[in-house]
Amino acid sequence: MSMAHSANSSTASKASETTSKVWLFDEKQLDDYTVFHDSSTHYDESMLDKTGDGALREGGAIHLLSSEALGLFTQYAGIGLILGTLPALAYPLYNVYLQMQGYQVASYSALMSLPWSLKIFMGIISDCFPINGYQRRSYMMIGWVLCAASCGLMAATSFPAPYYGRKDLDGLPLANISAHDKANYINASAPNSGGLFILLSTLATVGSVMVAVSSEPIAQRGRIQTTCYVVRDSFRQIPALLVGFCMNSYQYGGSFDWSITPSVVYGILVVPSLLGLAASIWWMVEIRVERVSLRHYFRGFWQLVQLRVMYQFCAYNFFSNVFSFFDETVSSPMTSDWVQAESLNMQLFSLVGGLFGPVTMWALGKYALHWDWRSSIVWSSILWVAMRALVQLTCVWGVNRNQYAFLTGTMLMDQPMNVPFLFSAYASVEIADVGNEGLIYSLTSSVSNLGYLFGPVLYKTVDSFFDVSRDDLRRDDATVRWQATYCFLISYTVKLAALVFLVLLPRQKGHVQLLKRRGESSKIGGAATIIGFILVLIYALVTNALSFFSSTYCLRIAGGNGCVSSPE
Numbered sequence: 001m002s003m004a005h006s007a008n009s010s011t012a013s014k015a016s017e018t019t020s021k022v023w024l025f026d027e028k029q030l031d032d033y034t035v036f037h038d039s040s041t042h043y044d045e046s047m048l049d050k051t052g053d054g055a056l057r058e059g060g061a062i063h064l065l066s067s068e069a070l071g072l073f074t075q076y077a078g079i080g081l082i083l084g085t086l087p088a089l090a091y092p093l094y095n096v097y098l099q100m101q102g103y104q105v106a107s108y109s110a111l112m113s114l115p116w117s118l119k120i121f122m123g124i125i126s127d128c129f130p131i132n133g134y135q136r137r138s139y140m141m142i143g144w145v146l147c148a149a150s151c152g153l154m155a156a157t158s159f160p161a162p163y164y165g166r167k168d169l170d171g172l173p174l175a176n177i178s179a180h181d182k183a184n185y186i187n188a189s190a191p192n193s194g195g196l197f198i199l200l201s202t203l204a205t206v207g208s209v210m211v212a213v214s215s216e217p218i219a220q221r222g223r224i225q226t227t228c229y230v231v232r233d234s235f236r237q238i239p240a241l242l243v244g245f246c247m248n249s250y251q252y253g254g255s256f257d258w259s260i261t262p263s264v265v266y267g268i269l270v271v272p273s274l275l276g277l278a279a280s281i282w283w284m285v286e287i288r289v290e291r292v293s294l295r296h297y298f299r300g301f302w303q304l305v306q307l308r309v310m311y312q313f314c315a316y317n318f319f320s321n322v323f324s325f326f327d328e329t330v331s332s333p334m335t336s337d338w339v340q341a342e343s344l345n346m347q348l349f350s351l352v353g354g355l356f357g358p359v360t361m362w363a364l365g366k367y368a369l370h371w372d373w374r375s376s377i378v379w380s381s382i383l384w385v386a387m388r389a390l391v392q393l394t395c396v397w398g399v400n401r402n403q404y405a406f407l408t409g410t411m412l413m414d415q416p417m418n419v420p421f422l423f424s425a426y427a428s429v430e431i432a433d434v435g436n437e438g439l440i441y442s443l444t445s446s447v448s449n450l451g452y453l454f455g456p457v458l459y460k461t462v463d464s465f466f467d468v469s470r471d472d473l474r475r476d477d478a479t480v481r482w483q484a485t486y487c488f489l490i491s492y493t494v495k496l497a498a499l500v501f502l503v504l505l506p507r508q509k510g511h512v513q514l515l516k517r518r519g520e521s522s523k524i525g526g527a528a529t530i531i532g533f534i535l536v537l538i539y540a541l542v543t544n545a546l547s548f549f550s551s552t553y554c555l556r557i558a559g560g561n562g563c564v565s566s567p568e
Contacts, residue, residue: 071283080235103559244347321451460559
């Protein structure tokens with residue numbers, strides 16, 4: 001008994017010493033861990049109207065069958081449809097139908113992710129500039145109007161003719177096509193004729209993300225949060241079926257003898273946009289608020305970005321994503337020209353692959369909570385690169401060009417990247433404090449997505465020095481295969497180089513807490529974060545947009561061959 005009493009006294013003494021020093025988060029106090037952060041649980045009902053987060057109604061969870069809940073579900077269903085359809089058109093419409101160069105398809109996909117990099121600006125505008133006293137509902141309406149107008153204009157505008165106007169010419173090198181057939185059945189201007197539709201698609205995506213940002217405060221209260229995410233992700237899968245089954249004729253890289261036109265797809269997207277607009281007008285409830293003090297708001301923002309834990313984490317997110325998503329422009333044309341994957345199969349495998357993500361996340365959340373973040377990311381990245389090399393290089397050299405085997409490989413090869421994604425989300429949760437969660441999540445997610453947007457800017461320029469144009473790939477000789485191999489090897493090397501930036505990521509959540517409690521700050525670090533973000537965003541936007549203008553698509557920074565000769 002005396003020994004036990006002595007041990008307890010010693011423990012108590014150590015505990016008292018610890019309290020006077022830096023407090024570290026005790027992992028044993030947690031039974032579980034969640035990525036989604038419910039900010040409302042930190043306030044009682046009397047405080048909710050003082051948070052200034054623009055919540056659509058005061059306090060309490062929303063009943064799942066109430067009109068407001070149905071209005072919110074309508075918002076997320078529409079968001080899922082828009083954000084699922086437009087990126088899904090990259091392969092059948094822009095890669096196959098218009099036969100765009102690989103760097104142009106990469107730019108289209110990058111622009112579809114652009115609005116997520118604008119999330120921080122959208123949040124600041126809605127917080128600081130309420131329209132007629134409404135911070136959220138007004139911007140939901142603006143977002144849906146922008147989305148409906150963009151999709152409606154695309155539906156009303158005649159889409160360009162396909163590159164191949166006859167089925168038996170599909171996939172043939174231009175050198176093997178007669179002059180008569182070239183003149184009558186080849187639309188040589190097709191690859192550079194989709195600029196208007198890409199611009200309008202980007203605006204439609206901006207509108208839908210604006211709605212998503214405006215809906216977030218209410219969607220993060222209680223059970224409504226999970227239901228909103230289920231609705232959004234469920235409706236996001238529907239476009240895979242629409243695009244897969246209805247855009248699978250030879251013009252889109254499929255085998256059906258019928259298909260719908262792109263205008264029909266864009267016209268369909270007008271419907272959820274108008275329904276979302278109606279729901280935001282009649283079903284959403286919002287309490288009028290006073291305009292916040294801009295001086296006070298931006299002073300708080302400036303103090304936040306000066307914190308070392310903040311600018312260091314932003315630097316890690318940006319640089320690791322830029323390097324990790326340094327891909328190759330040859331991937332899309334290789335899939336259509338060498339693998340000859342059908343549009344339907346592409347969408348179905350994408351649909352099935354989307355089911356693996358939640359399963360992987362669940363497994364990591366259950367078994368990997370206490371893993372060392374750095375070492376876990378190292379091993380998952382090595383596995384990721386090895387799987388990509390196995391799938392892609394065997395295709396390049398003709399070992400495996402069966403579309404089902406190839407699509408199975410592409411479906412599985414990116415699953416290891418759920419590890420760095422999830423651990424980065426864990427770190428973001430640990431950084432957030434009561435009252436600034438929304439601003440932190442907006443800033444960190446905007447910086448992360450800027451990495452996805454900037455990666456294509458770099459690899460497009462690098463790959464422009466290799467002979468991997470569409471007409472080169474159609475030759476499919478040893479020279480072209482080596483050129484493609486060089487592109488892939490450079491990509492793998494850069495992806496592994498991303499591991500260098502792990503020194504910026506704490507090893508575990510306790511290390512994040514330690515970094516926070518040190519309270520270190522730097523005006524230089526904060527200024528570099530803000531200025532760097534704005535400059536990189538502008539440069540990435542401009543260089544990706546240059547890929548679609550007839551006078552600039554051949555520039556090196558756009559991914560072209562330097563305007564020495566016009567690519568086919």
